[in-house]
Amino acid sequence: MGMERRLKVLCMSDETTSMETETRIKAAFASSDMKQIDQHFGAAESFVVYSIASHEHHLLEAIQFARLEMDGNEDKLAAKIAALEGCDVVYCEAVGASAVSQLRAKGIQPMKVSPGTPVSRLIRDLQGELRDGPSAWLARTLAGRTPGRNRRFDAMELEGWSE
Secondary structure, three states: OEEEEEEEEOOOOOOOHHHHHOOOOEEEEEEOOEEEEOOOOOOEEEEEEEEEEOOOOOEEEEEEEEOOOOOOOHHHHHHHHOOOOOOOOOEEOOOOOHHHHHHHHOOOEEOOOOOOOOOOHHHHHHHHHHHHHHOHHHHHHHHHOOOOOHHHHHHHHHOOOOO
């Protein structure tokens, strides 16, 4: 069984109040140095997690795992996926098909990016999407948070309504 260490950042001020009314996403990054993407999801030894809004972002936690061999062991995936519970997206160098399906089942979008991609650039890109209009995966994620909101349109379409 792999060990896990977590460092959570607890906010002691009012700086998060402005984020409460604004749309925000929780993003995890597979990074050994908290600065760049440098790990495969299944073999990742650490993740850094941020809360991101259109004009600000906050470090939420850093998660470290004991070194694991890349042997296809499903238990290590379960531990990592459980650790990322509540995240909307996870960025990594690579991610296997089994991990993709398990992450998506938990509502977490896996994103493969080039090794060495700066975490700061990915945060800026997400902020841009929140300001200027989300990509397809982010739009689905945000729509999924308000399950009752879009159902009436689905019902109208079933009744034969059209624009």
